[in-house]
Amino acid sequence: MRTTEHLVVGAGLAGAATAWRLAQRGHEVTVVERTEPAAHDGSSHGSARIFRYAYPERAYAQMVVDAATGWVELAREHGASLLAPAPAVDHGPLRDPRALARVLEEVGVEHELLSAAEAGARWPQLRVDGEVLVQPGGAVIDAEGAVLAMLDQARAHGARILTGWPLGSLERTATGFVARAEDGRSLTAGRIVVAAGAWLPDLVQRLALPAGFVAALPRLDVTEENAFHFPYRDAHPHGTWPTTIHKTPQILAYSLPGGRDAGSAGQKVAEHAAGRSIGSASRRSGAVDPSNRERVTAYVREHLPGLVPEPYAETTCLYTTTPTEDFVVDGVDGVTVLSPCSGHGAKFAPLLGELAADVATGSAPAPERFRVGAAPARG
Template identity: 60%
Template sequence: MSTYAVVGAGLAGAATTWQLARRGHEVTVLERSTPANAMGSSHGSARILRYGYADPFYARMVADARVEWDELESLSGERLITRTGSLDFGAVRDPATLASVFTEVGVEHELLTARAASARWPQFDFGTGDVLWHPAAGVVDAEAAVSAMLRLARTHGARVETGRPVTSIERTGTGHLITCSDGRTEEAEKVIVTTGGWLPGLLASLPLPAAFLQAFPPLQVMQENAYHFPYRDAPREPWPTFIHDTPEILVYGLPGGRDAALPDGRSGQKVAEFNGGRPIRDAAAQTGGIDPANRERITAYVRRTLPGLVPEPYAETTCLFTNTPTEDFVIDGADGITVASPCSGHGAKFAPLLGRIIADTASGERPPPPRFRVTT
């Protein structure tokens, strides 16, 4: 068995640590702060699990990931996914095309007229055009998932080291020497880097072949804005998640979970514009400041499209998206170092499956899907 160091304990890092540890490998995860902390991309309790992809490759991956989530919930004894169903609408979203993918992949769904959808969900104004409903969608509790995977990894002997920012990784005769900001070091035969929005600042310093680094797709980190709006009437069951894509704006929404509870303990609906924030160099450059123009744009959207919400956000936050040009993930490596950026704002739903893919890649058991490769 090999020794591994995993750098970063967000969803991808936690999933990879768990998958490697359960196979009997010696694993140490080095987290710069605490797992799923607010400075990264895996914090909070509200991430969308949806099957709605125009690309059958990703729709099938969601189905595969759901099997992995079921196992994780069973082993951890926790409910990590709340089923809500999901709605897709808007001309650019093209619900009819998504429905054809669902038919191909075998995802339960209904393609409704806007009128029929409005009768079922009067809290939405769907405008005109078709609306796609798929009931198997839901909300992932990201923070609880990270905690569960690391807890299971520990039962298999993994070490989880917090407050350990990695400053350098050097190749040695037997593997790699990882140095942290406090001067402490770790040795591992193989290293896996899953640092999310911190990756752009670390990538060039990794001891990887020049050809690999030159072929690595450019990463654009976005500081995104998200808002929580109160419901006009307390829902008897969770609102569906939704994605609404028009030529003017791409908006998503989901029940807010624990992220912004109201005084009575309930939460509102989390609503955000996809890639509606501002570009930053990397996670170290984030400010946590909300863009007032974006707040105004989303509030106007809620007023226009979501009559079931009070168009006054009671809470707001920022988060990080680390985007590739194609929105495909990156999972590849060379010389004993695997770099994983399962990113572009849609990776959370795949977490336990991605952990398996990253572990397979790092161990050499199975190559990653070709579209995740840096070099062919």
């Protein structure tokens, strides 16, 4: 039976980052992944996630600043950046660009406020909604590439990566844990980090966690979201397309250059957190919601005139969300649970790996708002 000091369950962005950080600190690490890293039916696949700094709360904006240092470090060690530069644009009456700008000023992030006319002159392919916040340091994250790069760095520091290893159960022993795969394979570990993404709801009762800890976990809502790729009307006539977040009483929409996910021929556009609740990744259907397609296509027609309002590719993806959209980074009795809620967690990956490594080794607690049983954050 194989033995390891730290066992990391899940090889998405969160698990890969944790393995990298633990191995980097000199710990013995084994990663077990249900299928393969950045699996296509998980939350860390593909080449297009938004990296942006704008948050209404200073704590999150500062965390992005801290995470950016980690992305630079990963690029240096990997030999290439996993972030493609793309300015980040925020607009809409419920996005409040001026309030976001005040937060960015506090944390020292470069930004500018543009009138609708100024933004329209800079990006005529967009039809903006009032004043616009621009973050020149925005980017598009290659999620799959980042997972593979972090795992490569973990391996370089001695970590083992086991694929096709779905965790079936976790049992406590006098010295740690026995982890058993669904097919009966097993290994022993001193400490466990569970970063299973949308499979976490199915695993919680199998993790040998105290009942009180399980009861105090925030509700994890797994939803099957829809995303669509719309073709550019011409070959990037205005230079690099920005990423956008547009929030109105009717819709919270985002867009970003689609990268290789759909042949780099268009913009990825979606409605944030508009999918159906499915309880767990195991109940994912893979079927796109026709009504969501209609809403997003209508949105493109009205607000993204630089795109042809006919999707040429579409997919579903998974969000795992707590009621406050805060993350879960906490542990008890040798088991650390890490859930960097989908929809806005990708940009924090290097930092979340640090936080999980701190909790797993006992070197530092996670931020209070991410601990199990923490009071709901106030806006």
